[in-house]
Amino acid sequence: MYYHDKRLQYPVRVETPDPLFARQLQQAIGGIEGEIRVCLQYFFQAWGARGPSTKYRDMLLHTATEEIGHIEMLATAVALNLENAPLSLQESTVAANPVVNAVMGGERPRHMVEGMLQRHILSTGMAAFPANADGVPFDCSHVYASGNLAADMFANVTAESTGRVLAVRLYNAAHDPGMKDMLSFLIARDTMHQQQWLAAIEELGGARALPIPNSFDQSKEKQEFSYVFLGTDRDGVPPPEGRFTTGPSLDGKGQFSVMQNMPLGDEPVLGPAREGSGAQAEQIGKPASGG
Amino acid sequence: MYYHDKRLQYPVRVETPDPLFARQLQQAIGGIEGEIRVCLQYFFQAWGARGPSTKYRDMLLHTATEEIGHIEMLATAVALNLENAPLSLQESTVAANPVVNAVMGGERPRHMVEGMLQRHILSTGMAAFPANADGVPFDCSHVYASGNLAADMFANVTAESTGRVLAVRLYNAAHDPGMKDMLSFLIARDTMHQQQWLAAIEELGGARALPIPNSFDQSKEKQEFSYVFLGTDRDGVPPPEGRFTTGPSLDGKGQFSVMQNMPLGDEPVLGPAREGSGAQAEQIGKPASGG
Amino acid sequence: MYYHDKRLQYPVRVETPDPLFARQLQQAIGGIEGEIRVCLQYFFQAWGARGPSTKYRDMLLHTATEEIGHIEMLATAVALNLENAPLSLQESTVAANPVVNAVMGGERPRHMVEGMLQRHILSTGMAAFPANADGVPFDCSHVYASGNLAADMFANVTAESTGRVLAVRLYNAAHDPGMKDMLSFLIARDTMHQQQWLAAIEELGGARALPIPNSFDQSKEKQEFSYVFLGTDRDGVPPPEGRFTTGPSLDGKGQFSVMQNMPLGDEPVLGPAREGSGAQAEQIGKPASGG
Amino acid sequence: MYYHDKRLQYPVRVETPDPLFARQLQQAIGGIEGEIRVCLQYFFQAWGARGPSTKYRDMLLHTATEEIGHIEMLATAVALNLENAPLSLQESTVAANPVVNAVMGGERPRHMVEGMLQRHILSTGMAAFPANADGVPFDCSHVYASGNLAADMFANVTAESTGRVLAVRLYNAAHDPGMKDMLSFLIARDTMHQQQWLAAIEELGGARALPIPNSFDQSKEKQEFSYVFLGTDRDGVPPPEGRFTTGPSLDGKGQFSVMQNMPLGDEPVLGPAREGSGAQAEQIGKPASGG
């Protein structure tokens, strides 16, 4: 179960509110690279963790709980960036708006409205919501928790890698020193979280734990296809040479090679459509109704 | 551009069609661990690949193209498993149905209909569709292509890891020898594809390429938080010890440590709601209309 | 604007309620082939109809309004099929349930629950909801209204064709005479609606109105590709002969022919990733941070 | 920011695991009436709360934080109900499975698989995931936080009302005493949370705070339509009499009355389609291309 502290994990300050930056920050809240995703992902991995001990459940709970605080920081940052954003398309009422002036340099506030997420004006009353920077709501199918610990750790590395890429892009896009400061903290946490899940992978055996899942008897797979790069160039031009085309495989169980892909199966033939299945009569091989 | 061969990459045979297994196979077509996802993911990574050469674009195109053929094999397998599946809830018309008898051992075909994806009966005429095993359509937000090659490679390892976990589960669930044979091939390909993307990561520098993105100047991040595990236990009970709590970080740039999480920021205070923003009068600090 | 009559357009009777049939009927409510879709589709086409007269707006309003009544009939049929369906997994409380006995022939009510949409029990209190037979909510992206009248009429023919296919499949799956009677009415209306939209296409010029949109100057398209079937067989095996490979085109403006597809463009080369774009350093061509 | 305790808010015990009940419990996790929804809803309302004080932000944080623990309890209950559920459709391997025997009374395990969410087997390794009882992922568009405190409180009452309805249905459907015990706790919390949000509404003025938002000058609305029930019966049959057709309005600002709806506007006429807009030539009023 869970507790809270009213204060934020790290200070969130905005000197020059910018509603377009509020929009961009939404990606870090409700985007697939964002914090709702990692928060729920680590929680569901923890809550479903099966294994000899509760070690990984335990570890995951710490970081999942930390992530709630990151959503909170970003939601606060969005609300602060929306302070005094224009509510209207009309010029006169917003002309003297200091936010518009600071950010737009005297241009028409209408332009600022054009770049905003309309739901910041219309649906949230100038606050964050769980959607991405183009307004698409977060959808929990992105919460990856496979029941396989190693697969999940790779999913977590991925999430923190795309998450740090996003945070870096936001850092580069930001013009406010408070926002840059907040992002420099979140970027550091993403650095640690990348490390953390990779450390868990190392603990679980690293490359020796491959292929995932390592609980399947590999003698049951068609092993002649387990370490071969299949080329699909129409004229048989081989793929570029790389670590993946030659030499020992990373799990130490095979040798990489290259082969041109070719059909081993036949052209498939399905049975005709059945009477009563709603197909055209020709697909069934019967006369059309009334025909 | 692309070409096809009418034949399948690998034989697909079904001795005892089973419409519930058809349902389960849908996960490998339209599930987030499935083949549409990896196919489109590799294509979009290829089509957007930026860098000094076209090497990774080139490599990705081979494997993306291979994956179209995997969707095709699975779609064929679904259609074959749906041959002669019941069309109706009524007993009489299907009583002598050999599929029902083979799979259900003489029980009422109604039970078989209950376990089916209803859209196999109602919407596809006994064929595959791009949805998962519970009927949720595939949604292309799962196509991860971040513009960062290393992040994408980890996304690909994840996809092939959860993909192989799924294929193993399907193999274990299957009772038909043709299906087990097809899956043993797909499992082998997943083995290779896990290796392939990890090999690319090694080529790109492996742990030395961390943190992702490695193009961001780390001196700009709050480095005191870059290698520290933050514990959130209410009573300060430390997290379990592991590779992630002590010793050198995997990128060789820091030392892991543990710290109890604590608030560095204040309780946030947002400005009051603005006149005209649709809030309650109390939030604005004005009298209610007509009050 | 709109009016209602409390009575139904056509009688809806259920003699033997069947909760699995209730599930199947959901496809005709909230499936992409269902009645919410055509209702909203015809309304949005009407409300956005532009042209020299209001004729098509007018005509569309009649049929859109009729379709509300079809949703109503189906929603009523779902509720009637859920009368006395089991609320529980436990055997004892439902053992004497006449619905279970009628439909299941003395088997355990648990089986009936297994086949139901769980939300019929848990979320709706035994009533219809706007989702399909596997529980996926209807999503209004399926409301096709393109602003081009001819394209929309083809969309309508498609909707009524897949709609009648669905209604026929439901008719075949049904065992209740009241349900068969209701479906025989809906199937007849689908017959008319297919005719109606095709009649509108004929009125708009039929094949002579092609290609859609006919307001684009065809001299601006690459006309050497306008009537040629491009084959993509890897070995150049030609496509099957048909009306689409030879003879005059249907719009009377060209002759069908067949050609093997081949690349006319080059391998594309994108610029390198830019500094600050969050790519790996290698993609930018600069040293890694701290490297 | 946030803290955790490894222990659960309330005990979760399962004596007889039942994978179909695991499926039903998913509705309370990822359904629109479920706990992820209220948890995120209260958090986003808190994080965006604007007003003279931080009172409601503060209050909302307590309850939002409590709700994380409810998701945790339910996710644990799902995992416990999936212990020893069948992994396969084949009879032989699961015949002696004690779960199957306990729940199914000696019937074929295949039936149990038919009723399960297939992703419990294929995607999660027998654990919870953030989707509803029919497998549809939770979508954060259901997180209602409008920026208007009174509207949000009604949204919260609604969420806790449908939430308690759901919990009661699950209680009635359950056969396991541990599950009934857990649900009796969650039902009690829903009772409190209904009370709590209604108490906040009373604090905000109750009926006197209507209409929401109360910051809009009512003299600007067409007040002759503000307290009149519009009847749409085609033949003018009046609506049923009730509190809403006669007597003083609840906000004390008007008198309810009834009126037959009738068109006050004209038939709308849109401009013709424009040249270059992709419409058919007839909609533009020009000759077809090449015609």
Next chain:
Amino acid sequence: MYYHDKRLQYPVRVETPDPLFARQLQQAIGGIEGEIRVCLQYFFQAWGARGPSTKYRDMLLHTATEEIGHIEMLATAVALNLENAPLSLQESTVAANPVVNAVMGGERPRHMVEGMLQRHILSTGMAAFPANADGVPFDCSHVYASGNLAADMFANVTAESTGRVLAVRLYNAAHDPGMKDMLSFLIARDTMHQQQWLAAIEELGGARALPIPNSFDQSKEKQEFSYVFLGTDRDGVPPPEGRFTTGPSLDGKGQFSVMQNMPLGDEPVLGPAREGSGAQAEQIGKPASGG
């Protein structure tokens, strides 16, 4: 069943078309606070209404039918606001466009295109579509119809409260007198509809009908948690005092109190992963394949 009149419920006039306002109006059509939602919500509540009489079904049908006309008015308003909106990014062709001049005051039409929903140009031919102001299609999971009349009435109050908040925001954002007039009518109807559903709640017993559902025997809930506010502040700081922390509960059945939340359950322990479940070997407690 249903009838129509070609005329609108209330006049819709646009003097100065504005494509960005067309975008904002989409929120009232396809947003979760919008008219499609309430229309379908009231219809599905009506069609599934169970109870001693048809009174609420009857009442709901009137208002649902009225709401179709509201969608129609808004769709008309969107189309009128899109008259003569730019079709192109190029300056020359649109320079003399009177709409651009009226709204943009001589600036480049490109700016206007930037703020538009791109699908107004590309997909609808300058007409409304069932999506919100950021282009996300309406999804029918927002149609709340729980089978519990009181819960549904609260859902309806919520919908009309957020709906009126939205209409007020649109009124404030609008610059066109015709649009302000139309919105003043819709705002009045939202006032009535809020009243109407609250009146129904009063009729159903008001606070005495709580908790919802009132058909569950409260002695079965853990009543010691039914009226207590649980605080989750890490340091035990109590929640703010309010109507919800002390005094009689609103249903007259209890007394509010405050308690610090604390774990009553243990740390949960799930069984190990099972052989064949696709977990890592370590989770199962067996050696890795080939290890």
Next chain:
Amino acid sequence: MYYHDKRLQYPVRVETPDPLFARQLQQAIGGIEGEIRVCLQYFFQAWGARGPSTKYRDMLLHTATEEIGHIEMLATAVALNLENAPLSLQESTVAANPVVNAVMGGERPRHMVEGMLQRHILSTGMAAFPANADGVPFDCSHVYASGNLAADMFANVTAESTGRVLAVRLYNAAHDPGMKDMLSFLIARDTMHQQQWLAAIEELGGARALPIPNSFDQSKEKQEFSYVFLGTDRDGVPPPEGRFTTGPSLDGKGQFSVMQNMPLGDEPVLGPAREGSGAQAEQIGKPASGG
């Protein structure tokens, strides 16, 4: 199975990159009128094709395979239009950006960022992704493959009609000669594909094959409603006269006529809510709990 050639089907050149046009092109990739849709639609129709021969499977595979190359061309065009697009909201860093200057004519780069899909900056690193022009991801429920060949052919005509409408709109919106050239090719292919599917319909019997499905015995439908236009005008004003109101039906099996719609059914009466179903006590007809 499938092969590729690194070169493009047709040249893709961009002289003046324009990130807003990149956004618009997304509609042709991930919009419902776009290329991912037709590509997957033709593939799934092919893979599920049932009938006396493999002719249509074969034909569909050619065109599906061609469509992969169209997605590739458009994705390349998006990436090229994003070259040198601004990464930041700040003026100074991008002031001398040649893309901004070329497209914006010296205005502030901030305006360009406002019109962009934010995910082009934040999520893809300036590359295409499978979403539409407003950022909504493609959802595979739009892949229509009904199992009825004639219905599917009409779905394909619809897809290519709305596809060509879209391509024409993009052609008109484009200012770059390379983009106009690419689109003139795609428009020509859409012309052919419209023809191709209509030719298949002719081959399948054209109007004589109606109604779809033609395998249902029409004597089972309520034939008095099969060719009658039902008018729903409240006052009985008849629908506009047209090909659909009089004369022989297109399938030659009936005569069109017009009839005023009227209720043939009764007001429906559902059973009361059941004990234990979570309804209010009044709906069940029992006293409220503790009441």
